Amino acid sequence: MTTSSLWQPLTLGRLELPHRLALAPMTRNRANPDGTPGDLAAEYYSQRASLGLVITEGTQPSEDGQGYPNTPGIYTPEHVEGWRKVADAVHDKGGHLFIQLMHVGRISHPDNTPHHRHPVAPSAITAEQDIFTPTGKQKTTVPRELTTAEIQGVVGEFSHAAASAIAAGADGVEIHAANGYLLHQFLAPNANHRADEYGGSVENRARFAIEVAQAVAGEIGADRTGIRISPAFPLGGLDEGDTEAVRAQYRHLVGELAKLNLVYLHVHHLGDDELLRSFRKVWPTTVLVVRYGRDRDSIAADIDAGLADVAPLGRFALANPDVVERLQQGAPLNDLDPATLYTGGSNGYTDYPALTHP
Template sequence: MRATFTPGRVGRQELKNRIVMSPMTRSRAFGPELAPTDMMATYYAQRASAGLIITEGTQPSAVGQGYPNTPGLHTGAQIAGWRTVTDAVHAEGGVIYAQLMHTGRIGHPDNYRSAQQPVGPSPVKAEGQIFTQAGLQDFVVPRELSAAEISQTIRDFADAAENAITAGFDGVEIHGANGYLVHQFLSTNANRRTDDWGSSPRNRSRFALEVASAVAEAIGNDRTAIRISPANPFNDIEEEDLAETYHHLLDGLNGIGLSYLHVMESRAPEFTRELRQAFNGALILNPATPGARTGPEHLALIDEGAADLVSFGQLFLSNPDLPERLASGTELAEPDMSKVYGGDERGYIDYPTLAGSVSRL
């Protein structure tokens, strides 16, 4: 039997296989509370055959929201909505982590439910545009976080992690990738601070480490994980001192003893080998696939020992029973990418299994 289909472990959770459902924004938390819906519970429960599900990015605070209709974990209604999701996944024998995603400067005032301005480590506008209820709009200059606000943001992550456990999650993944707030602090163009939160690899790593430490203290290090994407330029990120920054970061993370490290490769896949050697715990890999997507061929990474688990994104959209399909080598359905964000059940919970069924709660 291939290593992929043998049990794995992250933190305190034993997993039935080593196939991970990658976090993917779907923008279907409709309603004034931005709380998960019954349709979202069906979506995640349909995919509970994954060894581990990592949810879509979930804001730890109101100002952490970047995109329309993304769910939060900072109100009672949101906790109750997520409890419906986790109960449904657990009923199907699944394991599920919540991904906490503060988007930082990648936001827009039109996407908040109250008057807010996106925040960041420095008042540096990202190049590009963001989708809003009024259509595509340019990013705006974020408001620089004060030292006191940075401390509050760290507490927001810890509070949201506690809310996640109350909501029934098995753990939490901190989103430190893709140009969002944690990644912005790590970068050399988004973070131009000259205080103890910037100006050197050690200082730029501080925010990520303090968030991880605070979350671990709140819910346990064996239920705390982080996702990183070194050299990923998405959302206008530059990292001039890549190796020094990430080696310092991993040194600190090793001291915390996380459940896992989730690496999203982009332009520096060769650096993953260094990260694999430097990190003491389990490594989930979302491999670099220029012009393509993670596919069955990438299961070899587990057999070769390059990773402990491999995460799949697009294929989980259209193949709710993806582990079964990968194990049997059967045909994989293609996702309708026009229906990824927002919308109704079409392109969301209507993809059939191999048996031809579509399960609903």
């Protein structure tokens, strides 16, 4: 891999990045039971610091935000101390850390949360998804519909979590409005049947995500706030309608978010390049684009086409802590072991080998 576009430096808000790669957020289920990052998290993320922009796994802003066992939080003093070790380790290796704030909404189960309450969502509609719990695989339960007042409480949880991330030494946060989780659920007509100002129209369904972005940017600065979206992604049982419905929803959402001058827009892209081009035209700062199925020779394709500024890496980076060096040298890549993605411990987490040098 010698594509020169990948190796151009980039200014991202307050940060100077050495190239156009980044670590994509990936859930690893290795936090302590109280949500504090585990002992190996600092090693895992610092191993990948050469990616420059290191975006963490989804991190819940509250007890209600947790969906899976052993995922990290960023809302207690203990969480802050745990993440500080991660931030310091990444910074010591020359990288920059953004903590992804992920409220899962209805993609949860009472057995997976510290308070064992039913999940919350825009409407009381089950996702009908299988989810892993401490006692094995179960179906997601029917969530409780958030009241209008409670929605403002969740906005506050995101704001507090963002402040906590900065207190932990992170360089910024990424708001997770994608992949079937709470903010995405508000955007999807089949998950959002509300009759108040957060449901019904394109404008109303986008309101919650916009309010979260406004609150987080107001708390820590727009130049430390990114957001992730995934138009038409069917994860979590969501259905956002036909192509034109999706385009109308996301052109409105991205247009309103663009006014906030957030540091980046991260698009988990399914292939509607016309829609992606429309984002590019209105977005004033950096655009990150990740697609499923890229091989090493197509990593730079969206950058070369002018559709993206940064190409985050997921599984390539998970299995290759020195993926930047491997791509620069054209070296072979380690294969991913799917069996160890979520199993805990160092196996399949911090033990992927780096290149050996004579």
